[in-house]
Amino acid sequence: MEGDEVFDVSEALASLPSPKWPSPQKDLFIGELERLLPLMDELKEQATPISIKDVKLDAPVANPSKLINAPINYRAHIEETAADEQIAYGRDMTKSIWHWGLFLKANSALSGVGIPIRLRYPGRRTDHEIELAVIIGTECKGVTREDALNYVAGYTIGLDITIRGPELQSFRKSADGFAVLGPWMVTADEIEDPGNLDLELSINGQLRQKANTRDLVYDVPRLIEYAASMYTLYPGDVIFTGTPEGVGPIEPGDHIEAWISQIGTLNAIVNKEILPLPRHDPVLDEIEAQEA
Template structure:
């Protein structure tokens, strides 16, 4: 099932080139009260939502996919976690570039086989979430901002100290993620947490639709030029290990996102650029890059 958020918070079911409006399924959500449980409302109530969507889909109003405005399918994860330098070729080919390195990254990664084990995960602000329709707004026009396409893993149930063997049972599904990055020497969380610097979409795809999340091809184009193209099988630390690692420090909650790292080919974007991304089984989307100050 591919669930999306469109046209001012409508709930949609993507089927091919159509979006079915199943917003009535949101009626099953419990009323929000003070001290609401941590997590994204969609994922906290996913079983109820899915059952209601199935009931509604036959008679649901239908819209052409090209005519709707998609936002991030997730609205309130308790946290966004991200794996640094999790593709070997990205480290070998990209990390040492002068525009990326700033005298910090290449030296820190030299001889490190599994950067996650040494440097851990970093957090991105949940306020950085955006979708296709919002696009990316450059916040530091005097600095280089890069695209980084990633497979985003969405947690489906609460857990702490999760074992590798149990890890995949905590996955609710997947989406395409963009970890937009201002280059510089500051902490990653600062340079990657600006508003609109975590683009998710086009939909949240439930785990049952993805046979092997480590065998997906993902690609990114800027103005029609393909820059990134790799299999998720090339990641250094796989999804079960990332979940186990993260849950040693944090309790994971429904809707939490783990960005699994980016492959080689990262590069800068500028206001006016058109970015298109695609991933097997997860669909594709495109968004504009603009300047926050111009907007």
């Protein structure tokens, strides 16, 4: 990307190693990114620029081994969650990430901004959550906070779409298309300090969320250290760093605009149709009983 133009450097992918069974638990492109960058620069000089309006933006990382999420990682979000029963659903939400740990979203939830978000569970509240997303570039485990940023390939904007309800987070947040990344990845060398980035999210032009990553309870290096103490992190793995206050519902047809300084703007559309699901749902039954 350069301004509003895209340069096709796909020929660089021809130099990737051919995987054999068992396939490696990593994104091959992200794993080879440092080696490929000079080649991509050469190819860019020969490429014909294409307007960004004429391309479909997929997720900037295609094959992460896992999507790692940090819950309750902004202090003001802890307060709003504890005060809103529709978010908390009876849980004690006065605690923070050091009590909750991390959780995983299904890889099949991964999506780019070119595919509309399809809501599930008619009658349930589904919320937007803007997050700084960190893409791991080098395999690591047991890393220290001081060395953590050396293992980052880049950063992007993440939308952690969330159905509210009593189920575990990994279920309610893992529907297809509920982990939106984009609009592109900014390589780590372009962002000196991921701990001082402004975030904003608007729905249909109305500002909902506004914060700065300096308000994170666990900052980016500490999150990497925390995750790597439990999991081996592979190239392409994505860490969603948590969402600030201001989360709220999205509806069919909504336009989501998410912006993070030094990265850009992610524009996403909510599909106008809600995917129907089996009706055995105690939450829906309770809602209908109250309405009756």
